[in-house]
Amino acid sequence: MAGMICCKCLKELKPCKTYFKYLGNSFFTDVLKCPECGQVYISETLAKGRMAEVEMQLEDK
Numbered sequence: 001m002a003g004m005i006c007c008k009c010l011k012e013l014k015p016c017k018t019y020f021k022y023l024g025n026s027f028f029t030d031v032l033k034c035p036e037c038g039q040v041y042i043s044e045t046l047a048k049g050r051m052a053e054v055e056m057q058l059e060d061k
């Protein structure tokens, strides 16, 4: 996940622990954030992977 650049500020994005809430579950995950404008970039793979994980945990119950 290195080498991503904010298209607005042209600054390198830094990984940042971010709190998510989804389907009643909450978790922290690293997302890329622009240190300049604070824009957060969540890759589709990351979002889908993490969301699918939560959904699987729910189905196990």
Ligand SMILES: [Zn+2]
Pocket (backbone or CB within 6 Å): 006, 007, 008, 009, 010, 011, 034, 035, 036, 037, 038, 039
């Ligand atoms: Zn930016």
